[in-house]
Amino acid sequence: MGARSLQERGLLLGAAVLVLLWVWDEWLFKPLEQRRGELLTQVATLSDDLRQLDALTVAWQVSANADPDAAARAHLAALAEALARASGTVAAKSGRMVAPAQMPAVLKDMLGHFRDLEFLSLEGLGAEPIVPASKDSPAAGAGPAPVAKTVFRHGMRIRFRGSFLAATDYLKALEALPFGFFWDRVELRATARSPTVEGTLIIYTISPVNGWIGV
Numbered sequence: 001m002g003a004r005s006l007q008e009r010g011l012l013l014g015a016a017v018l019v020l021l022w023v024w025d026e027w028l029f030k031p032l033e034q035r036r037g038e039l040l041t042q043v044a045t046l047s048d049d050l051r052q053l054d055a056l057t058v059a060w061q062v063s064a065n066a067d068p069d070a071a072a073r074a075h076l077a078a079l080a081e082a083l084a085r086a087s088g089t090v091a092a093k094s095g096r097m098v099a100p101a102q103m104p105a106v107l108k109d110m111l112g113h114f115r116d117l118e119f120l121s122l123e124g125l126g127a128e129p130i131v132p133a134s135k136d137s138p139a140a141g142a143g144p145a146p147v148a149k150t151v152f153r154h155g156m157r158i159r160f161r162g163s164f165l166a167a168t169d170y171l172k173a174l175e176a177l178p179f180g181f182f183w184d185r186v187e188l189r190a191t192a193r194s195p196t197v198e199g200t201l202i203i204y205t206i207s208p209v210n211g212w213i214g215v
Helices: 002-064 070-095 100-111 164-175
Strands: 117-129 152-163 182-190 196-207
Touching (some): 100 196, 117 164, 117 196, 152 164, 164 182
Antiparallel strands (some): 117 152, 152 196
16 A cells, blocks of 8 residues: 555656646747747847948948048938938847846846745856957047947846746746846756756846946
8 A cells, every 4th residue: 555655656746747847848948939039030130230330330431531522421421321220220129128237136136026936146147249340340540430339248147946836937027027138048957855946047138338247
């Protein structure tokens, strides 16, 4: 009887694990992966916008240094208009993202709403330009660039521990926030104290401002 009861408990535990895995895959992981793919497409589009902006800036500098005849002035005015449109597109796309300086507070404050989750660590991963500087960009001293044309990717890693359901609710709450950021990696690892899991979340945002994110 005892052996049978132990076997039944093992089967029930296995079934519960399978249900949790199904919930994780269908309700959270697949939607997050789909969202991640959409955001990566947006980053690729933004990279194209930045390259266009870089090329327009180079053309601006060339025209600005040319002889100021009527044709050159007309060409310069057309370039200025195109440059303003491209700059506005880049600013609008990066403006919809959470500001890098706000990321630590957003992640920790949201985590604090879930009593079953314990904060472990928060780490800034630095900033890097989405599009490296072009070799054709004007050199320093060649005249002031009309606009800033670099957007930086700012990454952050947060680690936490708690129940599986609270962890998934935390991730869904972050996804529902009105401002955007990019999911880079989501990992939930089972611990010896089942159903407790340890979670690692890496996200990043984009901003025209370079600099370290204070934690």
